[in-house]
Amino acid sequence: MPLVNGGxxxxxxxxxxxxxxxxxxxxxxxVPAERFLGEADVLLKRSGKVGVIWPNNRDIAELVPYxxxxxxxxxxxxxxxxxxxxxxxxxxxxxxDYRGELRATGQVLRDQFVFMLRAGFDAFExxxxxxxxxxxxxxxxxxxxxxxxxxxRITALHRxxxxxxxxxxxx
Amino acid sequence: xxxxxxxxxxxxxxxxxxFRDQVKRRLSGELTEDEFKILRLxxxxxxxxxxxxxRVAIPYGTLATNQMRALAHVARKYDRxxxxxxxxxxxxxxxxxxxxxxxxxxxxxxxxxHAMQTSxxxxxxxxxxxxxxxxxxxxEDPRIWSELIRQHTTLHPEFSFLPRKFKIAxxxxxxxxxxxxxxxxxxxxxxxERGETGFEVLVGGGLGRTPFIAKTIKHFVHGRxxxxxxxxxxxxxxxYGRRDNIYKARIKILVHELGIEKFSREVExxxxxIRNSSLQLDDEMIEDIRSRFTYPAYEKLPHMPDELRQAAxxxxxxxxxxxxxxxxxxxxxxxxxxxxxxxxxxxxDATAEQMxxxxxxxDKYSFGEIRVGHExxxxxxxxxxxxxxxxxxxLDKLGLATPNVNLITDIIACPGLDYCSLANARSIPIAxxxxxxxxxxxxxxxxxxxxxxxxxxxxxCGHHHVGHIGILGVEKNGEEVYQITIGGRADENAALGTLxxxxxxxxxxxxxxxxxxxxxxxxxxRPEELFMDTVKRLGVEPxxxxxxxxx
Numbered sequence: 001m002p003l004v005n006g007g008x009x010x011x012x013x014x015x016x017x018x019x020x021x022x023x024x025x026x027x028x029x030x031v032p033a034e035r036f037l038g039e040a041d042v043l044l045k046r047s048g049k050v051g052v053i054w055p056n057n058r059d060i061a062e063l064v065p066y067x068x069x070x071x072x073x074x075x076x077x078x079x080x081x082x083x084x085x086x087x088x089x090x091x092x093x094x095x096x097d098y099r100g101e102l103r104a105t106g107q108v109l110r111d112q113f114v115f116m117l118r119a120g121f122d123a124f125e126x127x128x129x130x131x132x133x134x135x136x137x138x139x140x141x142x143x144x145x146x147x148x149x150x151x152x153r154i155t156a157l158h159r160x161x162x163x164x165x166x167x168x169x170x171x
Numbered sequence: 172x173x174x175x176x177x178x179x180x181x182x183x184x185x186x187x188x189x190f191r192d193q194v195k196r197r198l199s200g201e202l203t204e205d206e207f208k209i210l211r212l213x214x215x216x217x218x219x220x221x222x223x224x225x226r227v228a229i230p231y232g233t234l235a236t237n238q239m240r241a242l243a244h245v246a247r248k249y250d251r252x253x254x255x256x257x258x259x260x261x262x263x264x265x266x267x268x269x270x271x272x273x274x275x276x277x278x279x280x281x282x283x284x285h286a287m288q289t290s291x292x293x294x295x296x297x298x299x300x301x302x303x304x305x306x307x308x309x310x311e312d313p314r315i316w317s318e319l320i321r322q323h324t325t326l327h328p329e330f331s332f333l334p335r336k337f338k339i340a341x342x343x344x345x346x347x348x349x350x351x352x353x354x355x356x357x358x359x360x361x362x363x364e365r366g367e368t369g370f371e372v373l374v375g376g377g378l379g380r381t382p383f384i385a386k387t388i389k390h391f392v393h394g395r396x397x398x399x400x401x402x403x404x405x406x407x408x409x410x411y412g413r414r415d416n417i418y419k420a421r422i423k424i425l426v427h428e429l430g431i432e433k434f435s436r437e438v439e440x441x442x443x444x445i446r447n448s449s450l451q452l453d454d455e456m457i458e459d460i461r462s463r464f465t466y467p468a469y470e471k472l473p474h475m476p477d478e479l480r481q482a483a484x485x486x487x488x489x490x491x492x493x494x495x496x497x498x499x500x501x502x503x504x505x506x507x508x509x510x511x512x513x514x515x516x517x518x519x520d521a522t523a524e525q526m527x528x529x530x531x532x533x534d535k536y537s538f539g540e541i542r543v544g545h546e547x548x549x550x551x552x553x554x555x556x557x558x559x560x561x562x563x564x565x566l567d568k569l570g571l572a573t574p575n576v577n578l579i580t581d582i583i584a585c586p587g588l589d590y591c592s593l594a595n596a597r598s599i600p601i602a603x604x605x606x607x608x609x610x611x612x613x614x615x616x617x618x619x620x621x622x623x624x625x626x627x628x629x630x631x632c633g634h635h636h637v638g639h640i641g642i643l644g645v646e647k648n649g650e651e652v653y654q655i656t657i658g659g660r661a662d663e664n665a666a667l668g669t670l671x672x673x674x675x676x677x678x679x680x681x682x683x684x685x686x687x688x689x690x691x692x693x694x695x696x697r698p699e700e701l702f703m704d705t706v707k708r709l710g711v712e713p714x715x716x717x718x719x720x721x722x
Contacts, residue, residue, distance in 0.1 A: 083332025087409050090329055118328035141189055144182040146322040148449035156178045157456045
């Protein structure tokens with residue numbers, strides 16, 4: 001499954017651990033939430049980066065104490081119909097000020113890229129190769145946004161205000 | 172009318188191009204039907220019994236004449252020459268070809284019409300009072316707020332994959348014509364003691380398998396905070412709404428399971444965190460939206476023009492005027508409701524010719540504006556009283572002057588088994604038969620206000636729970652069986668109807684309705700006592716007795 005990060009298809013430095021996979025010596029690891037919360041001290045002392053795979057039905061606030069110490073959070077879309085992780089993503093970025101990698105996993109298709117980018121995701125485990133290749137093109141599909149989110153894109157309401165004021169300058 | 176600016180137009184065009192790409196990927200096999208299903212539903216495309224059905228949004232029920240002509244064009248070019256107006260102020264086309272859909276959308280986009288979020292588990296078309304902006308006594312035009320909310324809910328990055336569909340309705344009049352109490356969020360526009368605009372917010376209404384009347388979650392939310400408050404409700408719902416069972420996924424179930432107190436605390440906690448964010452509206456933003464609604468330059472006209480006085484001699488005109496013409500906030504003008512319920516016709520259907528002709532009439536007599544109501548009728552919102560006789564003649568020629576608005580033949584019905592893949596029973600033929608039974612205008616007038624609502628399955632698209640007489644078609648042992656309720660209503664006193672007894676067969680439905688009506692006529696204390704009032708006074712029993720005495 002191709003990983004898109006920074007708009008490009010890249011190699012994934014993280015290895016995903018299951019609940020019972022033996023802990024590798026070094027290297028970057030993505031750990032299920034339960035295991036992470038149970039072994040956080042040990043995991044964070046290792047040399048490689050640590051990321052957490054957080055399920056979409058668990059309160060993201062539980063992760064807040066660790067946000068400064070982890071390198072990645074992977075949120076889950078069990079099917080692309082299930083939109084809970086969009087809320088989790090916005091809370092991480094906008095309320096808890098998380099700045100590390102925020103990865104979308106599960107059924108990730110190109111038709112969600114714009115929503116995901118707006119919600120704060122910056123890394124994508126894309127289901128289909130063709131969708132991963134179309135990432136940059138798809139991400140630029142929209143130039144107008146009606147809602148303010150943490151991504152900083154200007155909303156239609158604010159853009160209208162700017163237009164209003166700039167038109168007002170000469171008159 | 173709200174005029175799209177370059178920003179709105181750009182977004183609609185970008186959406187059309189995205190959908191064109193999605194259709195292309197489906198036709199090439201790159202997308203599976205399962206993947207495509209969700210994508211097409213996000214854009215109003217259902218797969219029905221015979222073909223794809225295409226639902227187009229008419230936000231808060233306001234249409235300009237060029238938009239109505241574009242709908243006629245779509246009906247003619249891509250469909251079979253007609254369209255069906257729905258209970259949520261949308262229009263549906265029943266025979267669209269998938270490969271042609273992107274072109275139909277592009278044609279509509281030229282006049283600022285789209286199909287975004289007319290189906291799927293997202294925030295649906297925002298609905299409002301079809302008399303918004305012209306009803307006497309209205310606090311202020313609710314469409315300004317409808318438009319603000321329409322924009323905010325369009326392609327929302329957090330709430331486009333909700334547990335289930337989500338519907339918002341707004342009213343600004345004492346008499347609720349928008350049925351806000353059967354919506355996921357109902358907004359009643361009010362003023363606080365300082366004269367500032369805000370909303371009583373209701374939540375958790377909805378029909379379907381488990382009907383609920385919405386409860387008040389907050390008595391006053393200031394207008395500047397309305398987007399953040401809606402956002403807070405949606406965020407709680409998106410995270411905690413049930414996703415394990417489609418029949419328990421609407422917000423009404425969450426509100427019911429948590430209780431309104433606990434639910435409102437959750438929302439309040441969330442809201443306090445986001446209310447002072449960029450979601451807050453300032454006066455200038457609201458003003459900017461308001462400035463793009465244009466209002467007619469009304470003339471100073473007499474209350475009773477000569478034309479109207481003369482026409483009063485014609486009993487047919489008078490029957491129509493008394494039935495279909497309502498007071499306007501400006502003297503000398505009227506609001507004219509156009510019945511889409513002719514005798515023997517499917518409720519809510521209009522032909523392309525009728526749509527075009529109506530657009531012409533609206534240009535001539537209603538400042539180029541047309542409205543769509545949730546009762547599946549249309550309205551011309553600004554007709555000078557002196558023009559009423561001429562308008563009536565023209566409407567009559569088009570078959571659009573049936574004087575049955577709010578009467579027993581003004582039936583709300585879903586498409587039912589004739590079109591819909593979810594239906595268990597037919598709806599339209601029942602409605603057609605009832606319009607024939609009660610075709611006599613004197614009889615219908617004698618009965619007075621009486622709303623019949625028909626749904627062909629438990630999903631309740633015909634709002635049967637809130638019909639004065641509600642008819643629900645179900646399937647029992649391979650046969651269509653209809654359950655009859657009475658006493659429901661969708662207005663400010665919204666209530667769910669009560670079942671009167673065992674279901675009856677297709678052929679018996681019209682007889683049962685006749686029995687109920689006869690019982691009412693015999694039981695009412697005086698002619699002014701409406702059906703609803705008699706049911707309220709006496710309960711279901713006497714009607715039940717009458718219906719089942721001989722069955």
